[in-house]
Amino acid sequence: MFFCISFNIFSQEKYWIFFTDKKDVQFNPYEYFDKKAIERRIINDFPLNHITDFPLKKSYVKSVSEIVDEVISETRWFNAVAVWTNSEQIRKLKKMDFVKSVKRISLRTHLTSYKDYGTNLKENQEELLKAQTLRMGGDLFDKHKINGKGVRIAIFDGGFPSVDTSPAFEHIRKNNRIIKTYNFPKKEENVYGFNAHGTMVMSCIAGIINGQKMGLATESEFLLARTEVNSEPFSEEENWLAAVEWADKNGAQIINSSLGYTNDRYFPEDMNGTKSLVVKAANLAARKGILVVNAMGNDGSGKWKFMGTPADADSILSIGGTNPWTDMHTNFSSYGPTADKRRKPNVSAYGHVIAAGKSKLVSTQGTSFSSPLVAGFASCVLQKNPKLKVMDLMKEVEKSGELYPYYDYAHGYGVPQASYFFEKNNNKFEETFDTKIENDTLFVIIKDNYFKPDYKGLIEIRLFSDFDNFDKLSNTISLKHYLYFHVENEKSYLDNYKIIRVYKKDAFAIPIKELGKNKTVRIHYKKYTKELKF
Structure with missing residues (x-):
């Protein structure tokens, strides 16, 4: 019973132990970095001898290793070590003058089937x-x-x-x-x-x-x-x-x-x-x-x-x-x-x-x-x-x-x-729709040459999770008759967005009062985007 109680009180967990400094630590970037790393930093105006690249102070790592159960890894960038430890050891570590802070490790992930x-x-x-x-x-x-x-x-x-x-x-x-x-x-x-x-x-x-x-x-x-x-x-x-x-x-x-x-x-x-x-x-x-x-x-x-x-x-x-x-x-x-x-x-x-x-x-x-x-x-x-x-x-x-x-x-x-990356005027596209405001309502009307009336029979969009039951891509890859609509507020994030399947020329309508004040509306259809201010 005694051993069970001890284990529960001081159970092992993973923590980051962050250090205060890298005083007196030496670093030579030309010995440490691959040539491509040096070239990349020069292109991006980042120094070759940044403090985050310096190694950890060995005496700090040694002192921690003498207290914790195991030092798992080190991070130069954040001047820290990952350790297996327990609450009693953490209490001791927090008293050390070179320990800046401690943080429990608790992230997890899953791989795809x-x-x-x-x-x-x-x-x-x-x-x-x-x-x-x-x-x-x-x-x-x-x-x-x-x-x-x-x-x-x-x-x-x-x-x-x-x-x-x-x-x-x-x-x-x-x-x-x-x-x-x-x-x-x-x-x-x-x-x-x-x-x-x-x-x-x-x-x-x-x-x-x-x-x-x-x-x-x-x-x-x-x-x-x-x-x-x-x-x-x-x-x-x-x-x-x-x-x-x-x-x-x-x-x-x-x-x-x-x-x-x-x-x-x-x-x-x-x-x-x-x-x-x-x-x-x-x-x-x-x-x-x-x-x-x-x-x-x-x-x-x-x-x-x-x-x-x-x-x-x-x-x-x-x-x-x-x-x-x-x-x-x-x-x-x-x-x-x-x-x-x-x-x-x-x-x-x-x-x-x-x-x-x-x-x-x-x-x-x-x-x-x-x-x-x-x-x-x-x-x-x-x-x-x-x-x-x-x-x-x-x-x-x-x-x-x-x-x-x-x-x-x-x-x-x-x-x-x-x-x-290859076409000139790649941000200039022909207008594919018109907009009008009538009776306090915003209307979106598809232009004649960008509307295909035979699309009506294809408006039922199906989603699949079983590859064996997919239709041929050639039958469905052309279903780009989608009109995209969003409302951006004055803080530059979206209040609302919609995707509309276009099967008639009068593709979409929304009362102006639903948009609100100080809003930016963007509408996209077949490469063309129009922006409206309200």
Whole structure:
């Protein structure tokens, strides 16, 4: 009985122990950083010897290790160590003059399930495989020989089985473009096992199967980091922080993080871009010149509804999911905005894909796969414009969204389009509708040459979750007869947004009194956006 009581009183938990300073610590950036990391920092006007890059003070780490049960990892960026400890040890640590603060670690995440289809795809699955890159204008990148060449991408995930053997990645292995790997939970270099989620994600960035691209950045370089452990739901935060510092050191220009972290002790109102250490790290990575591309999460149809962290970070691209068969937001994709009303998602991509699994091709769904599609897109943009600063790269990807400057909290600015980077006058589109105010009502009328009366028979939009029952994409991919409407208030966030299926010329009407005062209305239809002030 005595031992049971002792265990309950001093049960082990994970904590961050933050230090006060790095006094007298030495650092040489030219010995520490990869050449690409130095080049990236110079482009982004970030110092090479920033205090966040200095190592921790060894005497502080040693003193903590003598008190706690185990020091798990260190973070230079936040001058802290992650430890296994208990309440009595925490009490002692708080009395040390070099301990600034302590914080309990309590984030968790889940990896996406998938369905194995082997290498022989059905016709509709082959169409999806082609469409997942074509939807972003991948053929235009191909035409201009843009494929992410020379851009270094880090992938944080649960494992990469078969990446070292699968034909989907042969072109990458052949040219030695897997630069480094690290398994953070096991503290070893082997990542070629464990959960196949990372393999699928990587294929959506750069895979090629039977000559068909699965992602756009087929000539990029890669850093593969295993950060997730299914059996240890509270281990990932310290692994993510260790991985982002490792990626920075080794010259990553883009990070794909296909997982959103949530917390039993947090609420949606905590997703404000400042609460978690992961979101702070994502924003700091952006300051250091790294574009973080993160999935919004798959809670859109659940109780949570909104994004996990670090998708709430203000300086990263947060990616929503669309349904290829409706070309709209897919029901599981988490919604924005952030708790402090910032625009999220930034852009969207297919949330249903064909990917390379552990041994075969798989069909799978989740914003976990929307994110790598956009990461590959961003890699192509960076190849075309190698001197772009990270925030300019982020803005350019947003502006390439087909709905831009319209946005909403389901789609962001829409699906990025390669055409934005090649076509002149890419922000000037022909007017596709008229508006009028009559009897205190705002009317939206589709112009004759942009209205197809035979659309009436297609207005019933169906959503699917079973790949075996999908109609052919060719039957539904053209259903872009959607009118987008939002009302933005004077604080620059949305009071309301709607998507209207257009089956008559008088597409939409709304009483002016429902809009309110000091509001901005934006209406988007077939590439044209009109803005009205009320």
